[in-house]
Amino acid sequence: MDSRIQAFVDQAQTTFGLGNYFLHHHTLWRDVNHFNETSYTLCLEWFPNGTESDEDGSNPEGTAIIEYNVNTGKLETAIFVMGETYAQDGITFNSGTEEVIKWIEQETGLTYNEQFQLHNETEDEIEFRAFIDGIPVSPSGYIEVKWNDNRELTFFSIHxxxxxxxxxxxETYNLSLEQAAHIAKEQVKGIEFPSFEQKKLFAMYAVEEIYIRNKDQMTKPFEMLQDGGTSKKVNHILQWNETIFGAFERKEIDLQEEITVDEAFSCTSSPTTRPITEEDEKKCVEVVERLLCQEFPEDAGIWRVTTLHRDKNFLVATLGTDLHETRVFKRKLSVFLDSHSMDVVNYIDNQFMLEMYDSFEASGDVAVTQEEAYEKLKGLFELQPFYVYDDEEKQYILCSKLDCHHGVNAETGEVVLLDDLG
Known part of the structure; x- marks a missing residue:
């Protein structure tokens, strides 16, 4: 075993009291965060003495899974499978929350009240979130710690x-709903909302979440953040007037990587961080257009490439349509290209998810205007301060997240909790 790996093995065995365990397996992998930075993780799987993998390949009860960030040396995960631990003189929390916080600070290098704060606490579990001056952040960080009846650590995770x-x-936060009223009105959108309980589509007006910058009221889209890596926004409608016969031959999408010890300890940049050039974009659009010509010959002019992003050794094109634009879930294709050859490897179509709505009762006629819906909702808007990472400034900027948990039934005018429609 490489001496650098052995140092982590020794550290884990001592820190977590693993005298009753043996090291069954260790692996290395890498991730790319939202800032396009590569980090390497060492995972150590420790089996209790005298045990082996179950018949289905799963780890035996009590297995200790310990993960370290190779580059910082900090602990990322400590899990005892099924909440069972055979550790001797391991981590215990006999003095309550204060002791847990001090242990987290020691293991992570973070400072309580400056970078993370208590979010939720029960008898055997505690959760923390990333904060700046008491204000949540996006993208955010999460810490979770669990223990058993003997106050012995059974779970730790930071991500x-x-x-x-x-x-x-x-900045000093000073944005109010009155100041943001013109933006709030624009965010009231007509949408078809599915009720799985009632098997029906409801015509609704609901608020599309958005971030509003504190200092100048400029807006930033509220986006569900995907995994890190280079990405590029594209807006290219795919057109063709030819026909390609024969079915496309799909190949397996393999996202596994073989990571060497030297790569990990030198923090070699992941292929996911490589820039997407104009030539990459041009070639990608060409081959994706050819794929659709072959697989969806009747759909010329319907699909558009919206984004490109790198995922390990793949360049992934995300495609959307303008059909059913008012539905919560929209048609989407994800096309995987080999980043070296630029050949299409496979694609994922979410059509099967949308087909579940075919049996739903259609929504009725809209009888309420957007203006009327806004008037009904304006007293229910919520404005919460957030520090949001800005890709251009490369820093967290103070914003407000505009949101509303209610909607207006566009057929009846009734104001309802959107969660109640489920």
């Missing part, structure tokens, strides 16, 4: 981002 002081542009 996401915890901004440091130099990553933050601090």
């Amino acid at each position: 996401g981002e915890f901004p440091t002081d130099d990553q933050v542009i601090r």
